Amino acid sequence: MTSPTRTSPASRSAARERDTRIRADAADLGLAARTPRVGRTALTFIVLAAGLVVMTIVSASLGQLIIPFDQVLGSVFNKIGLHWLDGPSRAFGEEALWNVRFPRIVMAIVVGAALGVAGALMQGVFGNPLAEPGTVGVSSGAAVGASCSILMGWDFLGALTTPALAFACGLFTTLSVYLLARRDGRTEVVTLILTGVAVNAVAGALISFCTFAAPTSARDQIVFWQMGSFNGSRWNQVALVAPMCVVGVIAVQFMARRLDLLALGEKPARHLGVNVERLRFRSMLVVALLVSSAVAFCGIIAFVGLVVPHLLRIIIGPGHRALLPASALGGALLLTIADFAARTTIRFADLPIGMLTSLVGGPFFFWLLRRSRSKSGGWA
Amino acid sequence: MSIRNMNIGMGVLDRTHRPPVPPRPGDTVLELNGVDVEIDGRRILDGIDLDIRAGELLSIAGPNGAGKSTMLNAITGDVPVTSGSISLFGEPIAAWDATELAMRRSVLMQNVDVTFPFSVDDIVRMGRSPWEGTPDESDDDMIVASAMAMTESTSLAERVYTSLSGGERGRAAFSRVLAQAAPILLLDEPTAAMDVKHQEMLMRLGRDYAEAGCAVVVIVHALDAAAAWSDRVALLERGRIAALGAPEEVFTSARLSAVYQCPIEVLRRDDGSLVIAPERPAVRRHVYGRRAFPLEGRANLPQFDHVSGQGKETR
Numbered sequence: 001m002t003s004p005t006r007t008s009p010a011s012r013s014a015a016r017e018r019d020t021r022i023r024a025d026a027a028d029l030g031l032a033a034r035t036p037r038v039g040r041t042a043l044t045f046i047v048l049a050a051g052l053v054v055m056t057i058v059s060a061s062l063g064q065l066i067i068p069f070d071q072v073l074g075s076v077f078n079k080i081g082l083h084w085l086d087g088p089s090r091a092f093g094e095e096a097l098w099n100v101r102f103p104r105i106v107m108a109i110v111v112g113a114a115l116g117v118a119g120a121l122m123q124g125v126f127g128n129p130l131a132e133p134g135t136v137g138v139s140s141g142a143a144v145g146a147s148c149s150i151l152m153g154w155d156f157l158g159a160l161t162t163p164a165l166a167f168a169c170g171l172f173t174t175l176s177v178y179l180l181a182r183r184d185g186r187t188e189v190v191t192l193i194l195t196g197v198a199v200n201a202v203a204g205a206l207i208s209f210c211t212f213a214a215p216t217s218a219r220d221q222i223v224f225w226q227m228g229s230f231n232g233s234r235w236n237q238v239a240l241v242a243p244m245c246v247v248g249v250i251a252v253q254f255m256a257r258r259l260d261l262l263a264l265g266e267k268p269a270r271h272l273g274v275n276v277e278r279l280r281f282r283s284m285l286v287v288a289l290l291v292s293s294a295v296a297f298c299g300i301i302a303f304v305g306l307v308v309p310h311l312l313r314i315i316i317g318p319g320h321r322a323l324l325p326a327s328a329l330g331g332a333l334l335l336t337i338a339d340f341a342a343r344t345t346i347r348f349a350d351l352p353i354g355m356l357t358s359l360v361g362g363p364f365f366f367w368l369l370r371r372s373r374s375k376s377g378g379w380a
Numbered sequence: 381m382s383i384r385n386m387n388i389g390m391g392v393l394d395r396t397h398r399p400p401v402p403p404r405p406g407d408t409v410l411e412l413n414g415v416d417v418e419i420d421g422r423r424i425l426d427g428i429d430l431d432i433r434a435g436e437l438l439s440i441a442g443p444n445g446a447g448k449s450t451m452l453n454a455i456t457g458d459v460p461v462t463s464g465s466i467s468l469f470g471e472p473i474a475a476w477d478a479t480e481l482a483m484r485r486s487v488l489m490q491n492v493d494v495t496f497p498f499s500v501d502d503i504v505r506m507g508r509s510p511w512e513g514t515p516d517e518s519d520d521d522m523i524v525a526s527a528m529a530m531t532e533s534t535s536l537a538e539r540v541y542t543s544l545s546g547g548e549r550g551r552a553a554f555s556r557v558l559a560q561a562a563p564i565l566l567l568d569e570p571t572a573a574m575d576v577k578h579q580e581m582l583m584r585l586g587r588d589y590a591e592a593g594c595a596v597v598v599i600v601h602a603l604d605a606a607a608a609w610s611d612r613v614a615l616l617e618r619g620r621i622a623a624l625g626a627p628e629e630v631f632t633s634a635r636l637s638a639v640y641q642c643p644i645e646v647l648r649r650d651d652g653s654l655v656i657a658p659e660r661p662a663v664r665r666h667v668y669g670r671r672a673f674p675l676e677g678r679a680n681l682p683q684f685d686h687v688s689g690q691g692k693e694t695r
Contacts, residue, residue, distance in 0.1 A: 127495040261506055263495045267458055271489075272560070273482030273510040318496035 048329040107233035109332040114245040114294040116331020119305025124259035125283040138291040140203035141173025142166040147210035163296035170292030228299035228354025248290040256320040303361025405435035415464035426619040437590040439606035442616030482510035486560035507559030527558040546573030583609040603656040
């Protein structure tokens, strides 16, 4: 169909002149004017990716057993059949790298990416900067599942019982919050968040009950589960979590443009051809999948999903096509750093990572809040 | 089919969208038949019959709460009709999917608020999204640029939408709607925050859009503008159409005064155009507080000695 806006019965030369001008404008907008942001986005991606690589090497290198950077690289090269550098020279270096540190680092990357993307997705789909996976009860639901499993000492799935129950309950809680908030085929955002508050309260009570009823050792386990840790991550766990996170992170890319439209509001998005409810339902499904699998083995890690997308939006702008992958990288980088800090800040102690992210994330979020309040024009 | 149309989560491909066929001028593109809308048991629209033809600009006027926006919301499918039917290009609204509707009608709502700090260029570009994956997509840059040029918002392109003034937002949002390039244009008080120049610019563009063979429905409060730019006007009163037809027939002093419950004068200039204005009393200028503002109760306003009629301030 031709555009109905090309109308005015102007003279031929005037029309040609106008056409030239429009083409010039188009060129301006298409290329020249968009360059700064494109450059900035590319730079951000490069910095994040480089940071992630550097952090991976640093984190693999340092710890109780120090393995020099070149030996870390050498070990990795050896694994893929290149013999460029020598592997770890010290005893158990190879074992420490491949059985302890690398699975842990990869787990942090995968979980961080999942949490970052889930946060960006939630904020986009509800057009609300306060939305966070925790809001709809993924984390607390998962915690209920884990607590019950620990309290009852269930082991019908062996070592996977607690993670499996955490995953299932996280998924179940999220979807039930969504379905409870839905009415007449529509979801009001405020209703959803308030439903989340109600469900979170119930989940909190159940967790309290489990903590209260559990014997001392189980109680410790419940408490520590909720603080989150990558301690004891194994390749077989990574193998379970990674595919779900990868699928989720890729799936959201296909929603990116429609998420942009939701920033106009629900109705205008619908007027532009977005099936808002379907998009929401799928997003919730992806969020539930991402976050439930992320927390299943590692426990609750708060604030990553809230802070990472906000920070990146300030740097690269709100377009979801860049924001979603950047949030994945940013979340991964943040958690690798946090896990490194958790491991090395205090000698011979593994700090709970959820505690660290909240400790840093809380004040940071407060700063963001002040910053965006002082700017006219809402959330950056 | 674009890969973006993949049905995430279900693994099924969306059905293809039927592209619109440009209407012939004079065709009825939008038809309301006995439309009733009740919201929370209150009847907002009551038996609306209206047909909108390609090539005309139809203005909808009426007092606050007459049901203008509800009517537009019913047409867009955002408000379900209680009874009656609405059809678009000869088929009920429900027969089209969201993208097919977006290819056929663009909608400008009152106060478009944007959650995240998108630039005006981003916002206008969003208007092109229904055409993603169609051959029309290749002209996106040109269409976006010309839509912004028409509304004089090219200079705003890099500004963040949320930092704009009300009138500038109106122009940016209108550019987005133009960029959608749909044969039906539905506008809900598009001129509300605009200065006179841009009000006229917008109505002129609406006129051009209609004259090119599209249908334009616009809710306006400025009766002069409605009279000057419309082919037909519909005057709504308490959910019914009080009058429908050429502006000269509909906008009579008696009818407007009755519908708005306020004396309104309609004058006809020599060229036949209408001047519409409420009757206003002559204002006594510079009275310097000889009368109190009749707010009841204790209010922190200048106090006067009413009884003596001296107009002397007592504080």
